[in-house]
Amino acid sequence: MPGVNVLGITYENVTLDEALHDVLAFTQADGTAYVVTPNPEISEACVADKRLAHAVAEADYVVPDGIGIIMAAKICGTPLKERVGGFDLATALLPELERRGLRLFLLGAKPGVAEQAAQNLRGRFPALRITGVHDGYFQEDDEAVAAVNAAGADVVFVALGFPRQEYFMHDNREALQAHVLLGLGGGLDVFAGIAKRAPAFFIRMNLEWFYRLLCQPWRFVRMLKLPKYLFRAIGTRVFKKNAV
Numbered sequence: 001m002p003g004v005n006v007l008g009i010t011y012e013n014v015t016l017d018e019a020l021h022d023v024l025a026f027t028q029a030d031g032t033a034y035v036v037t038p039n040p041e042i043s044e045a046c047v048a049d050k051r052l053a054h055a056v057a058e059a060d061y062v063v064p065d066g067i068g069i070i071m072a073a074k075i076c077g078t079p080l081k082e083r084v085g086g087f088d089l090a091t092a093l094l095p096e097l098e099r100r101g102l103r104l105f106l107l108g109a110k111p112g113v114a115e116q117a118a119q120n121l122r123g124r125f126p127a128l129r130i131t132g133v134h135d136g137y138f139q140e141d142d143e144a145v146a147a148v149n150a151a152g153a154d155v156v157f158v159a160l161g162f163p164r165q166e167y168f169m170h171d172n173r174e175a176l177q178a179h180v181l182l183g184l185g186g187g188l189d190v191f192a193g194i195a196k197r198a199p200a201f202f203i204r205m206n207l208e209w210f211y212r213l214l215c216q217p218w219r220f221v222r223m224l225k226l227p228k229y230l231f232r233a234i235g236t237r238v239f240k241k242n243a244v
């Protein structure tokens, strides 16, 4: 299926189930695929940060992690099926990894957090094979690459926040032996129970961003990227109309 370009980034036009299916297919394929999950903030950052834009463009699989991307796609006249969040994709993957006996590595967050996340996930998925963890504050990428390879991981959750996780996946895909690298932002903090996901009501109403703002008001400045992003979408729409 062809991707859909929304303000410079080409996304897979898939449902969460379809994305899960595709990512599982990568676990059976040769080589290392990496998955990025841009939200409006990452998309805006790509305008100024060419290294980030390149890392996103080179990814094997790109899904829209945010209602803002879905809105912009609609405004631009190129709608996407649905939001496919990195955290939702990771959550959907867990029982499948357990069932298939695939090995998972948790990379990222502050020291101790990945261990706690592993412990919590083992509680929920007793047969899940988490073969290694490493915090996200390493000085040299080689250190993390060596840990992942030594653990014989099939899938790595790369939770370094952006843009570090996108740089890491892009720069190290050749050196890493895992089949799938999935960018996860602050997802390990949630699996560890340090950060909370929004209640289901907020997620259902597409108000997860609002819940995050209530809990972490200092994110306000970061969130100003969302209206900026939507204005860019409106500008694109107006320009397109005038060009016809």
Ligand code: UDP
Pocket (backbone or CB within 6 Å): 108, 109, 110, 135, 136, 137, 159, 160, 161, 162, 164, 184, 185, 186, 187, 188, 189
């Ligand atoms: N992080 C990391 N290494 C770094 C910088 C950040 O592992 O060098 C982690 C940080 O501890 C946190 C996550 O990356 O767990 C970023 O969380 P945030 O909620 O800001 O992520 P995002 O908004 O990008 O999803």
